[in-house]
Amino acid sequence: MIALEAAGLGKRYRDTWALREVFLSVPQGRVVALVGPNGAGKSTLMRVAVGLSRPTTGRLRVFGEEPYGETLERVAYVAQDKPLYDEFTVGEMIRVGERLNPRFDAKGATRRLNDLNVPGRARVHTLSGGQRAQVAITLAVAKRADLIVLDEPLASLDPLARHEVMEGLMMAVADTGMTVLLSSHVIAELEEVCDHLVLLSRGRVQVAGDIEEILQGHRLLVGPAGTVPGGSYEVIGEHRTERQTSLLARLSDPVHDPRWTARELSLQDVVLGYMRSPDVTHYPPPVLAERGDVA
Amino acid sequence: MSWLAFRQHRGRMIGMGLIFVLWGGLCGMELYAPVLSGMSAMVFAYIPLVFGVFLGAPIVSREYERGTHQFAWTQSVSRSQWFLWQVVVALSLALATTAYISTLVGFVTPEFTLEVDSVMYPLTGSVPYAWAVFAVATGLLWSAITRRTTVAMAAAFFGVAASQFIAEGMRNRSEAVSHWTAADIWILQSVEAGILVAIAGVMGLAAWWLTARRDPA
Numbered sequence: 001m002i003a004l005e006a007a008g009l010g011k012r013y014r015d016t017w018a019l020r021e022v023f024l025s026v027p028q029g030r031v032v033a034l035v036g037p038n039g040a041g042k043s044t045l046m047r048v049a050v051g052l053s054r055p056t057t058g059r060l061r062v063f064g065e066e067p068y069g070e071t072l073e074r075v076a077y078v079a080q081d082k083p084l085y086d087e088f089t090v091g092e093m094i095r096v097g098e099r100l101n102p103r104f105d106a107k108g109a110t111r112r113l114n115d116l117n118v119p120g121r122a123r124v125h126t127l128s129g130g131q132r133a134q135v136a137i138t139l140a141v142a143k144r145a146d147l148i149v150l151d152e153p154l155a156s157l158d159p160l161a162r163h164e165v166m167e168g169l170m171m172a173v174a175d176t177g178m179t180v181l182l183s184s185h186v187i188a189e190l191e192e193v194c195d196h197l198v199l200l201s202r203g204r205v206q207v208a209g210d211i212e213e214i215l216q217g218h219r220l221l222v223g224p225a226g227t228v229p230g231g232s233y234e235v236i237g238e239h240r241t242e243r244q245t246s247l248l249a250r251l252s253d254p255v256h257d258p259r260w261t262a263r264e265l266s267l268q269d270v271v272l273g274y275m276r277s278p279d280v281t282h283y284p285p286p287v288l289a290e291r292g293d294v295a
Numbered sequence: 296m297s298w299l300a301f302r303q304h305r306g307r308m309i310g311m312g313l314i315f316v317l318w319g320g321l322c323g324m325e326l327y328a329p330v331l332s333g334m335s336a337m338v339f340a341y342i343p344l345v346f347g348v349f350l351g352a353p354i355v356s357r358e359y360e361r362g363t364h365q366f367a368w369t370q371s372v373s374r375s376q377w378f379l380w381q382v383v384v385a386l387s388l389a390l391a392t393t394a395y396i397s398t399l400v401g402f403v404t405p406e407f408t409l410e411v412d413s414v415m416y417p418l419t420g421s422v423p424y425a426w427a428v429f430a431v432a433t434g435l436l437w438s439a440i441t442r443r444t445t446v447a448m449a450a451a452f453f454g455v456a457a458s459q460f461i462a463e464g465m466r467n468r469s470e471a472v473s474h475w476t477a478a479d480i481w482i483l484q485s486v487e488a489g490i491l492v493a494i495a496g497v498m499g500l501a502a503w504w505l506t507a508r509r510d511p512a
Contacts, residue, residue, distance in 0.1 A: 050369045053510045069373055077369040083362035085303070092302065099298045100370035136366075143371070 001028040001063065003147050003179040004049060008058030011044050011203075018044040020203045022058070023283075026181070026196060028146070031173060033190040033211070034183040035271055036200035042183040043080065045200065046149050049181065050077040062147055073102060076145035080152045082136040084124045090135055091120035097139045109142035112168065130161030137165060141172045150182040154189065166193055191267040199271060201278045208283035211267060218270050221247040223260035231255040236280050237273040248273040250282060296372050300380040304388065310349055311392050314342075318396050322403040336400050336414040339423070340459065342393070343430035347451035350385040351434015352444060355506050359442040364511050374507040382435065382499065389427040397423045409477045411470040420481055425488035425495075430455045432495035432502070439505035462487065 002025055009022040019041045026032055034042050047053040048060050051067035065071040084093055090113060098106040110120065116138075118131045127135065133153065140148055153169075154162045170193055173180060184190050197214055199207040207214065218236075221229055225245050232252040239246045248269070249255075255262055265273075274280060321335045355378075358364035368374050397418045407415055417423060434451035441447050466483065469475070475483050 052365060052368060070371075072369065072373070073371040075369070077365070079362060079365040081362050083364075083366045085363055085366075086361065087306075088302070096299050096302075097370070100296060100367075100372050102371060 002026065002061075003028040003030070004032075004060070004062055004181065005064075006045075006048075006058065006060045009045075009048065009055050009060050010057035011041070011048060011053060012056040017056075017203050019048070019055075022200075022203075022205055024198065024205055024208060026179065026198075028063075028179050029177050030196040030210075031180040031194045032182070032196040032198055033187070033194035034181055034198050034200065035185075035187060035190070036206070037275060040200040041203040042200055043151055044203075046077070046151050046181065046183065049147075050075050050149050052077075073143075074146040076140035076143040076148045078136045078140045078148075078150045078153060080155065082132050084132065084136055084139075086123070086125040088124055089120065090118055090122050090124065090127075093124060093135060093139060094120070094142075097142055101143045103144040105142045105144055109138050112138050112142075116164065116168075129156050130158065130164075133157055133161065133165060134168070137169065141169070144176065145178065147179045147181065150180070152183055152185070154184055154186060162189065169193070187268040187271050188266075197267070197271070199274055201275065204281075205283055206278065206281050207271075207274050214270060214282075215265065215267065218248065218250050218265050218273075219255070219262040220265050220269070221249050221255060221260050221262055223257070227259060229255050229257040229260040231257065234280070237276050296376055296380045297384075299367070300384040303381075304384045307349060307353075307385075308388060311388050314345070314392055315395055318399055322399045325403050333404070333414055335396075336404060336418055339396060339400065339414075339418055342396060343426045343455050343459070344452055346389045346392075346427055347430035347434040347455040348448045350389050351431040351436075352438050352447035352451045354381050354385060354435050354438050355502070356438040356442050356444040356447050359511065360444060368511070375503065378503055378506050382431075385431050385435070386428060389431050390424060393423045393427040409480050411466050411475055411480065411483065416466075416480075416484070420484040421488035422484045425491040426459075429458065429491040429495045432498040433458070435502045436498040436505075439502040462491075 004024065004026040006022045006024040009019055010017060011019040022045065034045065036042050044053065048055055049062060049067060051072060059066070062071055062075055067075055085096070088096070094106050094109050097109065098104045113120065113135065116134050118127065118134060124132065124135070137150065137153060140150070153165060157165060166189065169180065172178070182194070191211070195211055197207060197209060197211050198205060223229055223245055225240060225243055227245070231254070233249040233255065235247050235249050237248040248265070274282070318335060321338070325331045325335055358367060367377055400418050404415065407413065409415060409419060417426065430451070433454045434447060437447040437450040437454065438444070441450065466487070469483060
């Protein structure tokens, strides 16, 4: 089952395109890291995925349906600034969730916030940034949606709160098997929890795929300056000194060149390499049927 | 859904409660000090302004300003349903307040002949309710257009005030032609109410379209 599918998706704000020709297919159950430089279209993609924005061109589907009406039951969303009703108490926010969502787990939400020492009687505006994030994310999880979309859930949190938020989220994922789409600037933190990567650049998908496969397919090739390793690969980025050359490369086959060594890369290295060369793309080609849908 | 709309209107309910108390006091004073007679009826002209500014204008714009539309519209409830309940609660508050005031004023006002320029004209029949609906709709439309509560409040204030002036002018013009008597003035009142509610309906539809169909910024 495909959790999230975009075909020829474009979104224009006045005369600038925030998203353009986005093709994407995220299988159910993945924890997706949505990364990209500021202004790449991450937030716009998320807003389209939860039905807040309508596409200008193409389409986006969540579990095969457009994200409006009844499909909203299957999607939960936490916006970047964690909007909640400031004058409500935490308990009242849980009640709102219960009233507005048929599958809502009010007991679970109450228990979780108790465990996190967020008192139910506290007014939302008195909460710390970390507590506010916990409440917003707890409500989204308690909706028991099949896809949960979190826009920069870790921004403005201290390291301990970051850890707790991610831990809570991963527990929920383990319990329910839901699909998660989360954006972040801190790629190192995503590597531990995410298994799928979507890198957006200038409103387009630059890289998409399972993280394990992406890491398997990329190597840092280091060899003497002035030489080129033999083999079949694509260079994404390179760094030259007087004595040696380093290539960030996507390999089709292992490189067998005794003068060159191939080192494994972290997700951060790969992502940064692609971000530095925004013209290089790498994602599974869109399925023909999807193209047909657009035309 | 209704629970959220009611909970969000709690502050505004308290505000309307204050109007209840104020009007009770005003009418009570009139009973004991006949010098003040007719005051509560005269001040009634400002009540639609209060509805437009405090009940209509905040409905959509307050959500945009605080970002809570991103919460409210991503629950399992459609934007149209959300909108409907907000409007229902605001309208109920306005209509309840109107019913209370017009009953109370009628109670303390001695016998009168209903004429076009009498202070009781806007307080009798369907006219006060139509103005309540019209005022809320005016505030609501500006709220959906501007997405700024203060701007919507100011626009609602001047919009309702200007409409009151225009309505008064048209009433006087029809009086000059038809010379309405106490027996048939209900016809004029019904026509006025009908026009107001029709315009309110169009404004409400426009506000719904701007809320449910237009992208939030």
